[in-house]
Amino acid sequence: MKETNAENNSTGCPASTAELSRRKFLARLSLAVGSVGAVIVTVPVVGFLLAPFFERRQEVWRSVGKVESFKIGETTAVQYEDASPLPWAGVTARSAAWLRRVNADTFIAFSINCTHLGCPVRWLAEANLFMCPCHGGVYYQDGTVAAGPPPLPLPRYPVRVKDGDVQIQTAPIPITK
Amino acid sequence: MLKKIYHRVWDWVDDRTGLPKMIGKTARHLVPPDAKWWYVFGSATLCALMIQVITGVALAFSYIPSASEAYSTLHFISDQAPFGHFLRGLHYYGASAMVLMVGLHMAQVFLAGSYKFPRELNWATGVLLLGFTLVMGFTGQLLRGDQNAVWTVVVAAEQAGRTPFIGQWLAHFILGGDTVGGATFTRFFAIHVFIMPGFIFAFVGLHLWLVLRHGISEPPKAGKPVDPKTYGAEYKELIEKKGKPFWPDSAWRDVVFCVVMIVVIAALALFSGAPQLGKPPDPSITTASPRPDWYLMWYFAVLALMPHGTEQYFLVFGPLIVGIILIALPFVFNRGERSPWRRPWAIAVVLMTVVMIATLWVAGVKSPWSPNFNAPPLSASVVGATNGPVFLGAQLFHDKGCLNCHLIADDGGRRGPDLTAVADRLSKNQMVLKIANGGVNMPAYAANLTPAEMDALVAFLQTRKSKSP
Structure with missing residues (x-):
């Protein structure tokens, strides 16, 4: 059931420096890529909801x-x-x-x-x-x-x-x- | 044989999902032994929420959230659909029950000091849930899509408009544009049906998680203050020694109370019914008297009674300050006595809140500040004359709108003073002055009455004396 890495960490077995920096990189990569995805979805939603504020209505x-x-x-x-x-x-x-x-x-x-x-x-x-x-x-x-x-x-x-x-x-x- | 199959299926589900054991363990978590009937209001709120979700989803099967259709679908649900009227009633009285139970739950938790360490966030999430519940009540009333809904949106936009800097922007957002129209109702539908329920589910989940994490608070004992250093260990000891499983030792009371509540809601839905639909949502019909549902009636009274020139403070800063005080409460007072008998101010605060809301509510129902547009002309027996200046004066009293705001022998409005016996306290000259110049809440009639009309009106008012023996 448990991840082997998690077991390693919990038993205090140190990961190599290269592995650590690789992990750091992957974590940051995921967050960065994830943010791009979130922005792609959020922009049209916010724009759609706020649209009424920007359109100047032509009075007749x-x-x-x-x-x-x-x-x-x-x-x-x-x-x-x-x-x-x-x-x-x-x-x-x-x-x-x-x-x-x-x-x-x-x-x-x-x-x-x-x-x-x-x-x-x-x-x-x-x-x-x-x-x-x-x-x-x-x-x-x-x-x-x-x-x-x-x-x-x-x-x-x-x-x-x-x-x-x-x-x-x-x-x-x-x-x- | 059957039992064997049952056990095998059960074990299989438990092995593959892990849920039965987890749910069983959660349901049987230990609670303090003396948690009795005072503890039912929280679960009653949850029960009311479930009624709202079920009846709300059912109503959505026939409801069209469009400005041109909402009103007619409401008529269909109320007048034609089998069980429709009953269902609307359940949703309405379910909402009422939810507001009521949130209030009782909050008062109970406050009086018992249960918000203190370590349950500060239980309280804070509860305050947010109170806010969400009121937003649901407000938006739900709008989805009826009748004339009252239109004017409620306008009143809400006007209130938001008083916010400094962003007021106009907020008002625009609430209306979904410059005026009430096609965009207005769909917004409130999305808020009522998707956004607010999303927040409510998330925060109910968090709220319940916190209840499990910190345990249900034990009933307070006078002279046993909360000390954050020792409370955790003491609570743990109490639960381990005397705790009882929530299910079924404590939960049976919740179930019984919830079912009683459902029966009351169903009875009200059947015999009293949901509120009548008003006129169609046509903003150009000027004959309207907007009123909120009962749970916001007290706020309607606040709006009417706030002194002139203080609107901005009442409309914007009032709710903001109340919100901040409520959220801050457990962080400022997170230790010390829990028993209400050692916290007389807690009792005073609850009593004052109840008295205040009740008084405002009664005032809201009576709404003496609203002019009475339907007052019939005074009867001959009240006037006491069928011709001459007194008769003419009585006619003018009706036609000039005096009767909209003043009472004469229980006929008329209650906005201004009762004039049934006005001649007892005002002389002829005083009356002329008052009528000509008006006052804060009375128009000046100088330019609105000819001298002859003024004479007739005063002649009539001079006959308004108390019936002394």
Whole structure:
């Protein structure tokens, strides 16, 4: 069962110097060759996992409705699709914003994510307030903080009018620093 | 004759694999004679883990880890597949049992001072396993792939985003991109099903190896402190003189406790069932009230109750400090008394932890800080008027969102003060000032109410008096 060499060592029988340096060489060779193998396998794995960090996503403009479908002074929820939805994303590719028509040609698009912890704020039309269902953060109609824990105003998304359509530019979920 | 064949097969297997003897020897290792019912929680945790592995593998037969399919496969498992609902229930209550047993095991080991010399690494690996268990609970909740899952990911990313320097990077990693989408769920699936179980198996193996290497700690005796110089010899003597084989002298209690636990889990799975699925995972549905499963409900309360401006400390440094303290514990206090009766602070720490988590948990379940979006308009009998300013004021109280946060006669939200008898404590002018200017947790309504509306609202609130005899 036991290796003869192991027995030699345990009985204290000294190996020759040449044999020792040969062993040292073989051990180092194995570690070095093994490392090369490990690197060959690890590089694509790490690269694959970290890929999302390096690809800069191209943001796109999405139409959310005709200009005249939004009443001046009102805030409504609009839905649109992400910048680059994966084929299997299903409904998770959808995004939303609160769109406020300030006057004839000014629109503001607010993020629906509360700046406290990202929960979806709701617009209370009668009260002219955004309210968060998680921890009671409240914002005024212009997105500034009215009450509660949010540290920052509601983020705004770029919005424009093109060919009679209101368009919102896609954006990452705003993460408060 | 049969017996002879049986022995021959047994001997052959033992000769070729060496396993039966090794397993037999391990199972019959000697344990302290007084290790009784207090010692069942560790093996109960292992038992719960086995339930999780078996039910998890079974669920994976029907689960598709894709953003567009996960939710519908969950519906299939819950509503159509034979035993599906039961199986989901087992996996859910098995997870609950595992979290609970980890907690009990930890409290028992801490109270008995079993983490002291030479079992420091038993404790440290256990702390890591606690962390892995919580990650499993968290990621498991996400795999339900419903609306709650979407918002839980977003909340997790927001929390990670507060980490100094690497926050944005971490948030990006959790979301699997810039937004919740196709890449999000597959990540959590890989973490829940491959990465975390890998870590758990490795560390459970190490944990058990350490238990065998150092032996199960003897029940503590007051006045018999641990001295690293002599402990090893004393323990060896105790085990050699009085030790009993783990199997079956001690293991029968583990088996009985484990089976009782399984029966309770199965009963809960049958009669209470797994959590209902929420709405579809559509991030554009803004009508959502994200809530974690019960074992993280206390943390949900922490998130709500942390003072303004301290988020970064609570979200990032809080868990980090708790982790460091837990891991460092056995290395700092590795000798001395083990008996809880000589370590009153140990009892105090456990009691305080239990009280703290329980209180936060109750607060989380009630979540008084969440506005009530479904409060119906106040009834005529509560308002006490069907026209005039008081009636108008009551309508405004509902329409302007006051009722979302304030209670009137048990109707409304609990975010702000109860206004059922507000006229007892505030004059008309004080009310106007408060409503116009707001406060830390209340919006200023000055620009949001006409003078006439303000008058009506205050007129209504002035009628809110306690019913004095």
